[in-house]
Each structure stands twice: as C-alpha cells, then as structure tokens.
Amino acid sequence: MKVTIVAWGREFGMEIGFQESVLSIKRKLEQFLGIPVGGQILSVFGWELVDGLDMEDYPIVSHGTKIDLTLKSLSPQFPHCNKIQITVKFSAKQVTIEVDRTETVRSLKEKIHIVDGTPIRRMSLYFSGIELADDFRNLSEYGISEFSEIIVFLKNMNRLSRENQQTPARKLEIVLQMSSSLINAATIPLEIKDSSTVNELKQLVLSRKILPQDDYLFIHKQRIMRENCSLKWHGVESGDFLYVFRGTVTRGGY
Known part of the structure; x- marks a missing residue:
C-alpha cells in the first residue's frame, strides 16, 4: 500500500507492506532522508507508532494514510538523560531493552510483551530479589538503573485462577x-x-x-x-x- 509521509510541511509517498514493521519503515526513512532511526517519531492522528509492532497492528493505517514524521528532541545534558539499557532475563534467554527511568512497571511489561509475546497477566518481574508488584510505580522507585537485570517469572494458570477468584470485579x-x-x-x-x-x-x-x-x-x-x-x-x-x-x-x- 502507499502512504504519505508528512514532515516539516512537505509530503512524499512511500510504499509499505501490510506486514511491514514500524522499525523497517524508519530504516527506509533513514536511507532516504538521513535521519537516524533513533531520532524518528512516526505517528498517525497523534498516536505514536511503536517500533515492535507492524502495520497489521494498526487498523487506522491503510492505503493513502498520512503518517507524521517528527524528530525526538535531543537533550544537551547527556549525562542526565533518562534513557537506560536494562537486561531482561527469561528462563532460557535474555534480551536488552531501552527504557525510561520514569516508566512504570506496567510499561516495562508491555515492552516485554512486544519483544517476547509473553502475556502481561502471566508476568512476575523481580529485581534484586524483590518483586515489582506495583504496576504503577516508576522503575526508578525500585532502584532500577543502567544495566540492571530484571528476572521474568511466569505465573502458572492455577495461580492466575486463584487471583481472579480473590479479586472482585470493579x-x-x-x-x-x-x-x-x-x-x-x-x-x-x-x-x-x-x-x-x-x-x-x-x-x-x-x-x-x-x-x-x-x-x-x-x-x-x-x-x-x-x-x-x-x-x-x-x-x-x-x-x-x-x-x-x-x-x-x-x-x-x-
């Protein structure tokens, strides 16, 4: 399908696939415009398109859709940048994920879901032996910093069933x-x-x-x-x- 990229008041067409990832589109734009992938923000109707998803995950994107391209603001105070790299360890593998110190535990779980496909409700995250039990606390509140290691355990279905029974509907x-x-x-x-x-x-x-x-x-x-x-x-x-x-x-x- 053909979409329109809108940047700095200019528009140009681009062919993309229905199964093409957001990251792949950014790489094309890097080759075409010279803008590093990490500096790009793609959005539709104000919604930022997430690197780990593809066009099939966005029903609002179809032939003729306008995709806005903007640049991330780069802070001159690099040592104080909130972006950090952490290691997420599963039972049989580990991955490196970039997060913001101000992100919540829930946001981290969503990123892990995108990378690995693990259902969010089955995740229990641990750092330094402590469970990240409050989804709405910031990572920094748990002391997570650059190169911290997060361990992912999966809840079994019996435990999930008990939790669901104990938690009344709200x-x-x-x-x-x-x-x-x-x-x-x-x-x-x-x-x-x-x-x-x-x-x-x-x-x-x-x-x-x-x-x-x-x-x-x-x-x-x-x-x-x-x-x-x-x-x-x-x-x-x-x-x-x-x-x-x-x-x-x-x-x-x-």
Whole structure:
C-alpha cells in the first residue's frame, strides 16, 4: 500500500507492506532522508507508532494514510538523560531493552510483551530479589538503573485462577473515543465492570443504540483489543480512553 509521509510541511509517498514493521519503515526513512532511526517519531492522528509492532497492528493505517514524521528532541545534558539499557532475563534467554527511568512497571511489561509475546497477566518481574508488584510505580522507585537485570517469572494458570477468584470485579469509568467517521468523532463516557469482555462492551454500546449495527474494533494504548478477553486482561483502568473504529481483524493469530 502507499502512504504519505508528512514532515516539516512537505509530503512524499512511500510504499509499505501490510506486514511491514514500524522499525523497517524508519530504516527506509533513514536511507532516504538521513535521519537516524533513533531520532524518528512516526505517528498517525497523534498516536505514536511503536517500533515492535507492524502495520497489521494498526487498523487506522491503510492505503493513502498520512503518517507524521517528527524528530525526538535531543537533550544537551547527556549525562542526565533518562534513557537506560536494562537486561531482561527469561528462563532460557535474555534480551536488552531501552527504557525510561520514569516508566512504570506496567510499561516495562508491555515492552516485554512486544519483544517476547509473553502475556502481561502471566508476568512476575523481580529485581534484586524483590518483586515489582506495583504496576504503577516508576522503575526508578525500585532502584532500577543502567544495566540492571530484571528476572521474568511466569505465573502458572492455577495461580492466575486463584487471583481472579480473590479479586472482585470493579466498576470502571471509561471514555469511548469514536473515529472521525463515527458520529462526528464523539467522546462517550461509559461505566462498565472490568470483568466484562470487549465483546460484551460492544454489545452494550449496540444495545444502547450509540452506534449502528456493524463490526467495530476497539483499541487501547495502540493495541487492538481481543473480543473474548476482559477489560482487566487488557489492563484498562478508570479514566482510560478506548478508541473505536469500523472494521474487523482477519489476520491469523489474533
């Protein structure tokens, strides 16, 4: 498909594949414009495209879509840069990941999920023998710094089942943000239990006649949500925005 790259008030076309990664597109731009991959930010409608994902993960990207290219601001105070390299160790391998000191444990889990595919809900992360148990604490609060080693343990399904039984369902106050083609890009506040699946959310919206009968995609934090999984499974919290687009996911492995 052909997309339009928009940078500094100029536009130019680029052919990309439906399965091409964001990182691959950045490498093409590096060859074409001379901008280092690490200095590029690609975004669509204000959403930054994540290096570890490909175009199939972004239903908003199609033939003719405009992708904005901006540059990351480089701080002259390099010694105080918040970016650090950490090592993430699994049972049979290890990977190096770049993170920001101000990132949360949840954000680190999302990056590990992108790199390794490990389900977020099965992860237990440990640093220096201490579990990173609070998803919303910053990494720096746990003393994580350059070259720190994070150990990933996987919870077994029995433990997950017990945790789910012990944790009562909570009511979430979320906001549905419609795409520009749906009811004038309206924002709709909604209250729903975190144990509800995405499909149940869709049926609720349709039953209230908020949207016409059709197929829809729900996106949370730049990821397509799975219909048979709960909002809790997706890490949705009160106050979060869910973006709604017309369409279906047809690729295998979804």
